[in-house]
Amino acid sequence: MPSTDQLSAFVDAVFVHLQRADQRRRGHAYLHGLLTVPGKKTVRSVAAAATDSPTASQSLQQFVNSSPWHWEAVRHELACWAETRLRPQAWTVATTVLPKRGDHSVGVHRRFVPQLGRTVNCQVGIGLFLSDRVSAVPVDWRLHLPEDWSLPCLRGQARVPSNVRPLPIWADALDMVDRLKRSGDLAPAPLVADIRGTRRTSELLRLLMRHGHDFVLAVPGDLTVVPVSEAGRELQASNASSLGAPHGLVRLPSTTGGRSRETYRLVTERRRPAVVWITNMVRQRTDELLSLVECHAATGEAARELALDFGLQDFEGRSYPGWHRYMTLMSAAYAYRRLADVP
Incomplete structure (x- = not known):
């Protein structure tokens, strides 16, 4: 069970750009639910963990899907908070397949997944992590949009912004790395990633x-x-x-x-x-390079934990803003669990 004071201090730090007190309260409630609810993290179960109010579920649903808060600012604060505790050796990338039923979820498409040996209906999320050889914390995400998601009817229903276009997965990853470097608030670190599935x-x-x-x-x-x-x-x-x-x-x-x-x-x-x-990095020793490779292994383990214990695959909404806000909350909950006790 997270300490109320400690979690409140964390919420104040990463949600500092949320001007309204009710938004910060809902952020606190959602993180509390993600940290305490076992199994599937539905909005109903997350709300029940925070309060017995009959309107709590609706309020949290609105907080994720339609409340006007900007996930980019929260992710930036999360990255800064995590860096001071993790002292990352690398920035790493993980691609996650999120199985979905039906064809209404934003970015959903049919895709062959080599690890499963079959084609599934899914979303694909690309996560950027701060990593040392032991821990990895997600600090940014992109939702892969296939070419079909150029159609105005699909984009309108899912509220995909006009400046977000379908890109190859590697281009989304590069955009995240560029954005983190341009912020100037984090010390640059080598990018470590598996791009064996990249055609270019x-x-x-x-x-x-x-x-x-x-x-x-x-x-x-x-x-x-x-x-x-x-x-x-x-x-x-x-x-x-x-x-x-x-x-x-x-x-x-x-x-x-x-x-x-x-x-x-x-x-x-x-x-x-x-x-x-x-x-x-041609002048680095082989053992130093292989040490960086271990940061990628830590990222794979973090992705598995996100799926098993933090609701990575549990978002039920269909909108693009809702997906990004949910992934931000989930990332914050994971970072808090891993790093809150690190001085």
Whole structure:
């Protein structure tokens, strides 16, 4: 059971931009419910954990779906609060599949999920986490919108803002990383992510370099690279990474016929099946790079906890603003549980 005073102080910190006292009270009630209700986190069960008022459920439903508070400001305060306690070594990305019934939820589509071995009706959320090797806390989210969600009828029903367009998952992830870096309030950290499912891997690598991000990324083994010591000889990343130093230094094939200037390094984890990671931090020791890879494992564990204990898959509303506000509340509850007792 969370301490009332401690939780109130946390709510005051992360909801500082909410001007109305009733909004902060509802934020406190929703977090309390997410932290205490076992099993499925419905609005009704969350409300019942906070009060026996017969109108509480309706009030919390309104707080998530239609109350005019901006989730971006809350997430920013959450990131700042979490950084002081977590001291993150990396910013990590996790993609989560949220199964849905019917076709009315915002962003819902049919998708083949390799981990399940079948096609499911779902939403896809992309989360950005602050991570050390032990803990990872979500501080921003994007909802993947497939191309079908360009249709005005779907967007109007789900209240999708006009400036939000369908993008590849990797583009949504890059936007979150850019936004966190531009805020200037957090110390930059390397991006660690698994992009083996990305079709345009080389393009993403070049964009990350252009935007000034350090990174360690798991890449497809068939990514074409050119070893620095063997200019002109193209290899697949899975083969190039096994050559050892100095062959671990590679470039990407040029898109203009000239010589690509950016140098990367390939590192392979010693496990089966082997995973190839590419980084632009070519001077870092191998053990330091593999330590960053462990931050990604911590993110996977956090995503599982969010699904099991914090209601990641339980949002029942259909609107785009409602989805983002719910994910913000869930992230805040998770951060509080993991970090509230950290000085």
